[in-house]
Amino acid sequence: MSEPSVPITAVRExxxxxxxxxxxxxxxxxxxxxxxxxxxxRGDAAGAEAAANEAVALFETLFDALAAIETEGKRxxxxxxxxxxxxxxxxxx
Numbered sequence: 001m002s003e004p005s006v007p008i009t010a011v012r013e014x015x016x017x018x019x020x021x022x023x024x025x026x027x028x029x030x031x032x033x034x035x036x037x038x039x040x041x042r043g044d045a046a047g048a049e050a051a052a053n054e055a056v057a058l059f060e061t062l063f064d065a066l067a068a069i070e071t072e073g074k075r076x077x078x079x080x081x082x083x084x085x086x087x088x089x090x091x092x093x
Contacts (some may be wrong), residue, residue, distance in 0.1 A: 004080040005080045006076045006077070006079060006080045010076050011076070012075055014069055014072060014073055014076070016069075017065075017069050017072075018069055021069075022062060022066050022069060024053050025058060025061045025062035026062050028058045028061075029055055029058035029059050029061075031059075032051055032054040032055035032058050033051075033055050035047075035051040035052035036048055036052050036055055046066050058073045
């Protein structure tokens, strides 16, 4: 009896989402954090507050994106424990 498999296309989609959504959200949050640090260093309370608010929103977006990817990954693992072969590779050039 063979174990159910996870389609390679589903795994690729998770990786694409990780690199196109979560990594972009993380980069934006990192920039907001740098802006906040600079504002604090300059003594710019209003700028620091605005940057902190932006960072909070961006981190929330990042956490939501990661949670969605985690949920989908868990669903795929429950669906099947082995990654199925790449159908494109089997078809040849």
